């Protein structure tokens with residue numbers, strides 16, 4: 001347990017650290033990767049370059065520190081972050097390294113303001129927070145390894161089928177090289193792949209939603225190719241996956257993730273933009289396998305028919321799911337789309353589109369797609385009186401618009 005004096009120092013310094021958050025975070029990553037370049041294999045270089053999520057780690061340490069006396073209250077958040085850590089292969093031995101460089105960065109940035117007393121208070125607090133994560137992650141590693149077909153760390157999978165779903169999205173069917181069973185998952189969860197793309201100095205971990213129902217002999221992921229104008233490592237890695245063929249192998253961590261639709265009878269509205277439809281494909285395939293009679297409104301937004309993935313599979317799902325209302329909105333349909341009439345509305349998802357589809361404002365809402373899409377949908381729903389606690393969303397990077405999807 002921390003002494004009262006230590007707690008007082010922590011609480012008094014959190015706001016100071018937050019003010020200097022950006023500088024400390026930047027210095028932290030500089031120090032971390034200088035001393036441990038091998039960790040570049042674990043962290044997402046794209047996020048580093050774009051500054052996205054870069055602050056998440058340090059901010060979470062500060063947020064946890066505020067609750068240092070009652071860490072129990074933040075265990076649900078620790079579990080959520082721990083699930084991501086587990087999929088990335090974060091181990092107990094990594095925690096002292098991160099701690100050393102976070103404290104070192106505080107010293108570098110705050111200079112004489114970071115007194116020995118302050119630093120040792122933070123060292124103690126970090127130790128307690130890190131232990132909470134290590135304990136939660138130990139359970140998650142054990143659970144992943146113990147469930148039937150589960151495994152710890154990475155497992156080799158072979159690509160056994162590859163299907164073109166649109167001009168930019170392909171599905172990859174993955175089966176384990178050891179030919180043993182594979183763990184079940186919940187629709188909405190993702191697989192983490194470790195990929196070593198040519199032109200990128202380090203292996204990179206990337207998460208891809210599972211797009212088919214569980215309990216099959218394979219996993220299916222559906223990956224969007226970021227096109228040539230995108231030279232970020234994110235683009236390089238998606239293009240690398242698109243260069244793989246049937247027979248190639250990839251290293252995969254067991255399914256993880258919290259974007260899970262609860263199994264009950266509440267009406268659902270699913271809003272997807274571009275490749276954001278993948279977790280919903282998994283959910284609807286599962287619902288169809290179970291002959292579910294749940295009321296579902298699914299509205300999908302795409303630029304046009306060329307980049308509209310799973311159009312045929314979606315039609316089949318609409319036939320199998322008797323209570324599914326499916327609508328497709330094309331931002332800028334092509335002449336061919338106009339002729340084939342494969343869309344229900346032109347432009348964006350609006351209140352009228354939602355109303356016409358018969359959405360239930362009191363039901364549950366799940367949104368998945370690029371950030372601007374999710375922001376727009378979130379505002380639209382809250383304006384329509386949907387309660388915030390009924391809206392769940394999953395960010396799908398790195399595109400900054402649904403334009404290219």
Ligand code: HEM
Pocket residue numbers: 039042043044045047048053054056057058060061064080081084085088090091094095098129130133
């Ligand atoms: C992601 C917190 C320790 C590696 C994250 C996220 C948070 C976080 C909040 C974002 C989660 C999300 O995107 O859903 C923490 C805290 C730590 C800690 C509070 C210490 C108490 C570590 C350690 C490692 C690590 C020891 C391993 C060296 C990562 C990686 C990501 C991540 C690789 C993914 C983000 C990216 O690649 O940019 N962490 N973390 N974390 N964490 Fe940690």
